[in-house]
Amino acid sequence: MSAFWALIVRDLRVSTRIGGEALTLVLFFVMIGVVVPFAVGPDKVQLAKLAPGIVWIAAFLSMLLGLDRLFRNDDEDGSLLLFRHAAIPMEAIVVAKVIAHWLLTALPLIFATPVLAILLAMDFASWWQTVLSLVLGTPALVGFGALGAAVTVSLRRGGLIAPVLILPLCIPVLIFGVGAIGGDSSGPAMLFLAAITLVVVAFSPFAAALALRTAGD
Amino acid sequence: MTLDATARKTNWFSRLAHPGQFLSWSRLIVMPLAVLTALCFAVGLWVAFFNSPEDYQMGDMVRVMYIHVPNAWLSQFVYGLMAASALGTLVWRHPLADVANKAAAPLGAAFTALALFTGALWGRPTWGTFWEWDGRMTSTLVLLLIYLGIVALWRAFDDQLRAGRVVAIVTLVGAINIPVIKFSVDWWNTLHQPASVFTAEGPKMPLSILTPLLVMMLAFTLLFLTLHMVGMRTEILRRRAETMSRQAALSGGQ
Numbered sequence: 001m002s003a004f005w006a007l008i009v010r011d012l013r014v015s016t017r018i019g020g021e022a023l024t025l026v027l028f029f030v031m032i033g034v035v036v037p038f039a040v041g042p043d044k045v046q047l048a049k050l051a052p053g054i055v056w057i058a059a060f061l062s063m064l065l066g067l068d069r070l071f072r073n074d075d076e077d078g079s080l081l082l083f084r085h086a087a088i089p090m091e092a093i094v095v096a097k098v099i100a101h102w103l104l105t106a107l108p109l110i111f112a113t114p115v116l117a118i119l120l121a122m123d124f125a126s127w128w129q130t131v132l133s134l135v136l137g138t139p140a141l142v143g144f145g146a147l148g149a150a151v152t153v154s155l156r157r158g159g160l161i162a163p164v165l166i167l168p169l170c171i172p173v174l175i176f177g178v179g180a181i182g183g184d185s186s187g188p189a190m191l192f193l194a195a196i197t198l199v200v201v202a203f204s205p206f207a208a209a210l211a212l213r214t215a216g217d
Numbered sequence: 218m219t220l221d222a223t224a225r226k227t228n229w230f231s232r233l234a235h236p237g238q239f240l241s242w243s244r245l246i247v248m249p250l251a252v253l254t255a256l257c258f259a260v261g262l263w264v265a266f267f268n269s270p271e272d273y274q275m276g277d278m279v280r281v282m283y284i285h286v287p288n289a290w291l292s293q294f295v296y297g298l299m300a301a302s303a304l305g306t307l308v309w310r311h312p313l314a315d316v317a318n319k320a321a322a323p324l325g326a327a328f329t330a331l332a333l334f335t336g337a338l339w340g341r342p343t344w345g346t347f348w349e350w351d352g353r354m355t356s357t358l359v360l361l362l363i364y365l366g367i368v369a370l371w372r373a374f375d376d377q378l379r380a381g382r383v384v385a386i387v388t389l390v391g392a393i394n395i396p397v398i399k400f401s402v403d404w405w406n407t408l409h410q411p412a413s414v415f416t417a418e419g420p421k422m423p424l425s426i427l428t429p430l431l432v433m434m435l436a437f438t439l440l441f442l443t444l445h446m447v448g449m450r451t452e453i454l455r456r457r458a459e460t461m462s463r464q465a466a467l468s469g470g471q
Contacts, residue, residue: 147390151370151383161373165387168362207386214382
């Protein structure tokens with residue numbers, strides 16, 4: 001069990017030492033909120049109606065951007081080969097990295113949502129539901145992201161393949177994430193979102209570990 | 218007992234699995250299959266366009282169904298086949314399973330795209346719209362994206378054998394979409410019509426429409442089988458050519 005926590009602490013420590021990457025993702029997240037009103041016009045009523053979708057698209061794209069970081073560094077310095085002989089199984093290692101990645105990428109985004117709420121003319125209730133839906137939904141995005149990153153970890157020029165692969169799988173998360181914000185069916189949508197997250201976080205480590213083991217053969 | 222003295226019994230199943238044997242018996246089958254496909258299409262198209270009744274509401278437009286439904290059905294059937302080959306790669310390490318997956322992926326993508334295209338052409342005069350974001354159309358579009366992602370993934374790997382295992386994992390994860398497509402017309406009752414052939418009480422359409430539909434389904438399935446077999450043969454030959462060119466490069470100059 002201590003190996004599990006050690007891996008999370010290691011990932012957090014390495015990432016904060018390298019620095020800057022979480023800030024870049026948050027900047028990207030906020031910039032989408034800045035750019036969209038230029039594209040669709042500053043009408044507050046329209047912006048407030050589109051705001052849940054815009055926030056979720058921004059979160060989704062930011063998570064896709066940060067995907068590669070999950071396993072790339074470990075593959076490049078040989079840690080992935082060491083992980084195969086670790087005390088804990090590869091699936092547990094994937095779970096640890098997913099937790100660390102969520103703390104490093106999704107949590108800063110959630111803290112940045114007030115800025116987006118102001119830019120997109122959201123009211124307090126909508127913003128609170130946005131935070132809740134992001135908390136419930138981003139673990140599923142990270143879970144799918146781990147699968148995409150594991151599949152493409154051995155590809156040198158695999159750049160955009162991982163986002164393309166997992167985008168069809170993330171569509172239900174987007175549908176229910178946006179449905180959970182504001183409106184009549186918010187409660188059931190939240191529950192569906194939580195269900196999807198639980199299932200994805202439970203099963204994706206097995207698929208990702210299998211892909212990692214295959215990629216290292 | 219030394220290793221090379223161990224006699225291997227070849228049964229019909231191992232003859233199916235060996236790539237070299239596959240090449241020899243598949244060469245005999247391709248032409249007859251192609252002829253059978255052409256015959257089935259000829260019969261099916263004649264019955265569909267000249268020998269079946271028109272719909273009381275849409276008139277002759279109903280005949281698009283004879284193209285649209287087989288394409289849609291095949292798009293899911295091909296994915297089922299790819300999922301089965303994925304299991305063959307991961308669980309049984311079947312030598313031809315990843316070749317089957319690679320050959321089937323672009324074909325499945327083409328059938329899905331054709332299903333969406335013919336559906337749009339059918340929807341415009343009958344429903345008034347080319348596209349609606351309803352359950353079945355959205356999940357079929359998602360299926361097309363999954364297919365195209367798999368095609369892209371195959372091309373991204375240099376080592377095709379490693380690619381086979383990784384693509385198998387992705388194929389199995391994407392298989393969750395197939396039940397969603399099948400039941401989407403029941404779960405979300407919006408625009409696309411509900412199931413009328415494969416229902417619990419049997420087909421809900423009269424024989425005069427069902428027969429051409431089944432013949433066209435058989436024709437399209439035979440078309441897929443022919444193209445798939447040719448695709449598998451091409452992939453095996455391509456890998457052989459690559460191995461030979463690599464060996465030639467290694468021994469080049471000697």
